[in-house]
Amino acid sequence: xxxxxxxxxxxxxxxxxxxxxxxxxxxxxxxxxxxxxxxxxxxxxxxxxxxxxxxxxxxxxxxxxxxxxxxxxxxxxxxxxxxxxxxxxxxxxxxxxxxxxxxxxxxxxxxxxxxxxxxxxxxxxxxxxxxxxxxxxxxxxxxxxxxxxxxxxxxxxxxxxxxxxxxxxxxxxxxxxxxx
Numbered sequence: 001x002x003x004x005x006x007x008x009x010x011x012x013x014x015x016x017x018x019x020x021x022x023x024x025x026x027x028x029x030x031x032x033x034x035x036x037x038x039x040x041x042x043x044x045x046x047x048x049x050x051x052x053x054x055x056x057x058x059x060x061x062x063x064x065x066x067x068x069x070x071x072x073x074x075x076x077x078x079x080x081x082x083x084x085x086x087x088x089x090x091x092x093x094x095x096x097x098x099x100x101x102x103x104x105x106x107x108x109x110x111x112x113x114x115x116x117x118x119x120x121x122x123x124x125x126x127x128x129x130x131x132x133x134x135x136x137x138x139x140x141x142x143x144x145x146x147x148x149x150x151x152x153x154x155x156x157x158x159x160x161x162x163x164x165x166x167x168x169x170x171x172x173x174x175x176x177x178x179x180x
Contacts, residue, residue, distance in 0.1 A: 002026070002176060003088050005034075005107040006128075007098040010114045010121050013154075014130055016041075018112040019097040020067065020157040021149075025173040026093035028065045032084060033072040035099025042160055046073025050083045060090045069160060077105070093176075108180035115145065128175055144178060146171045 006022060008015035016039045023029035033041060047070050050059055062068060070087075077084075088094050088106060102109040111127035115137050123129065126142040130149075139145045149168040156163035163169060 002092075003094040003096065003107040004175070004180065005096040005098055005102055005105045005109050006112050007100065007102065007109070008112040008114075009101075011130075012039075014112055014114065015097070015099075017149075017154055017157050018128070018130075019095040020069070020160075021169060021172045022110075022175055023067050023093070023095045024157070024163065024169050025176055028062050028091070029067055029093040029095060030062070030087060030091045031067070031069045031095045031097060032087060033070065033097045034077050034080070034084070034105070035097060036072050036074050036076055038072045038097065038099055041069045041071040043069045043071040046071045046075075047080050047083065048073030048075035051075050051080050055083060055086065060086060062091060066162070067160070077103075110175060110180050115139065126180070128172075142178075144171075144174050 006019050008018055019031045023031045032047060045059060096105055096107050113127050113129050114121045115129040115131050116133050117137060123140045125140055128144045128146055129139045130146050132148060147168050150166060153163045153166050153168060
């Protein structure tokens with residue numbers, strides 16, 4: 001099962017939308033928010049619900065293709081470790097959304113960074129680099145540059161609506177093929 005973990009240190013919105021965009025590059029993928037202070041993703045159940053009440057069959061295995069999201073609900077990674085392992089074993093692909101630097105997560109870590117002119121956020125090593133300004137900037141060796149996203153695509157993802165195919169979403173597919 002492919003599994004990746006993401007964190008966007010410079011931008012909260014990018015940190016919320018990047019795991020969703022990455023997940024759309026797989027036919028069926030579950031995004032699990034491991035940040036107990038994370039965004040209020042719309043989901044029928046939360047990771048906390050699975051920890052407290054146990055998972056249902058529908059939680060463990062996808063019922064259909066596409067994107068599924070499991071909001072955190074206020075539970076720590078340590079408390080949810082067993083459930084997360086179960087989800088990773090049973091879903092075809094999983095993206096773990098982190099709220100900070102990785103610490104003992106069962107997945108390769110993919111930092112998602114802003115690529116902006118100037119020295120405010122200098123490129124730092126391997127990762128996914130989201131272009132946000134018109135000026136072309138170099139990406140560090142081993143980095144993946146993602147073009148700017150349309151407002152409509154971001155709105156659709158954050159509302160958990162299926163976005164139209166786009167160059168931005170197609171660029172996320174490359175992230176899955178890299179060795180992190």
